[in-house]
Amino acid sequence: MDSDKAGRKANKTISKKLHELLPNIIISKVNTQDEEDIDSLLQGHKSEILNHLIEERQAICQVKEPNNK
Numbered sequence: 875m876d877s878d879k880a881g882r883k884a885n886k887t888i889s890k891k892l893h894e895l896l897p898n899i900i901i902s903k904v905n906t907q908d909e910e911d912i913d914s915l916l917q918g919h920k921s922e923i924l925n926h927l928i929e930e931r932q933a934i935c936q937v938k939e940p941n942n943k
Contacts, residue, residue, distance in 0.1 A: 875911070876909065876910070876911045877905070877906040877907065877908055877909065877910055877911065878908065878909055878937060881911075885903060885934070886934070889901045889903075889934045889935055890935070892935075893934075893935035899935075899937070900933055900935065900936055901932055901933070901934045901935040902931040902932060902933045902934060903932055904927040904930070904931045905930070905931075905932065906927070912924070912927075915927070920928060
């Protein structure tokens with residue numbers, strides 16, 4: 875998704891729904907500049923940018939830890 879306001883909102887909504895279905899996975903995102911997506915980054919930069927973005931990605935939803943009471 876693009877990094878504009880609509881893309882960020884969609885990312886949040888879809889991530890929440892996906893995490894409800896699959897609570898044992900980690901959902902992460904890469905941060906791109908405003909109004910830019912992965913395709914435009916790859917067209918305008920060397921392919922190493924993708925590796926950098928993946929290494930620097932941020933978790934959106936973490937694995938839920940079981941309650942051990």
